[in-house]
Amino acid sequence: MQSIEQYLEEHPFFEGLGEESLTLIAGCARNIHVPAGAFLLRAGEQADTFYAIRHGRVAIELGGPAGGPVVLDSVHDGEIVGWSWLIPPHRWKFDARASEPTSAVAFDGACLRGKCESDTALAYGLLLRVAQVMDRRLQSARVRLLDMYGVSP
C-alpha cells in the first residue's frame, strides 16, 4: 500500500515540488474515497479543504437561473479541485460533485496555510501551481464565452 507521500510524488500537480515540501504537506493530508453523486464541497460553505484527484471525475457545478445546475468544468485524474482554501475569505464559489466514484488526497486548508506562512518556498511552489490551474480554467472560460460552435453571424 502506498503512503500519501508516494501518491503526492506521482501526482502531476506536485511534480517538481521537492521531497522536503511533499513531506511537509503530507502531514496535512488524508486519503478519501467518495461515491458517485457525493459532493466534495458546496458553494457558500467554508473552504477548508483542497483535493488532489487520484482517480475519478469531479464536476464543477453552479446552480443555473432555471432548472438544474450547469456543469462548468470537469476535473480528472491528476488534477485538483479548489483554490478558495488559499484565498480569503476562504469560501467556496461553486459546487464540486463526484460524477463517478473518486479517490483523492484531501488536504486540510488551514493546516496548509499554516505551513505556507512558515515556509515561503513551499508557499511560492503551491501558488505557482494553483495559478497555472487558474490560468488554464480562465482560458477555458474565455474561449467558451465565444460560443465557437455556434452559428457564425
Place this chain on the structure above:
Amino acid sequence: MTDAVGQAPMLPRLFSVTRSRQDTTDTYTLELQPLDGFPLVFESGQFTMLHAFGVGEVPISISGDPTTPGPLKQTIRDVGSVTRALVAAQPGTVLGVRGPFGAGWNVAAAAGGDVVFVAGGIGLAPLRPAILEVCARREDYRRVVLLYGSRTPADILFQDSLDTWRRDFGLDVQVTVDNGQRDWHGRVGLVTHLIAHAGFDPQQTTALICGPEVMMRYAATAFLDRGVRPSNVRLSLERNMRCGVGLCGHCQYREFFLCVDGPVLDYARLEPLMARREL
C-alpha cells in the same frame, strides 16, 4: 478542362438522395447515388460543391469512407438558405455535385507513427473519412487518439461511429462538451485541454485538426508546445469556396487558394498567416 469521368468541373453531376439521416437538431447526413452510375472517387478531407437546384450551391465536406465503395455521404449543418434546402432533401430528390475538390489530409504520410485527431463541432465530419482510412489500415499506425469537442451532449455527431472506433479499432476517443447538464457524466471543458493528456510521441505524431478557427489555433499551438513538428500539424480551413478550381479567388488566403491548395494545409505554412488580423 475535365475530371476523371470526363466531367467539366463547373458542370454539376446529378446525384439522387437515397437516404437522409438527422445527426443532431441542425445537422443531417445525406447519402447520394450518381445518376450516371459512376461513383465519386475522393480523398479524405476533400469537399464538393453541392447544388440545390433553384436555390444555390455551397461547399460541403465529404464524410463517407474513401476506402469502401458506396454512396457519397455529405454531412450538412443547416445555417442558411442553401443548406436548409439541402437538409430538407428527401430520398428521390436530385442534387448537383461538383468535385471532389482540394487537397486532403494525406493520411498515408502519417503511417508508422501516432495520429491525433482533434475535432470541434461539425469539424468531425471532414475528419471522419481520415479516421475511417486509419481504421481500414489500423496496423500501419501506432497510437491513435480522437479528441472531440462539442457544444452540448445533444450536438455530438456520429455517436455510433465513436463507439465503433473505440471498441473495434482501439482508438482512444475522448469527448468533451462546452456546456453540460448534470445528466452528462462525461468531460466538460475545452477540447484543446485534452491534448496535454493524449499520451503521444511528439517526434512521431501527426495531428489532424478541424473545427472553429480559434480552436484550431489553440490546438496547433498545444501540439507545437509539446514538440510536434509544424509540418506534421494539419488544419482544414474554411473560406468562401465558389468555383473549386482556383479561378474565382473567393477563397484566397494570401498566397493560397484554399479550394485548390487547401482546405487542408500544414501549420508550417499557416503559422505566419493565422496570427495576422488583416487576412
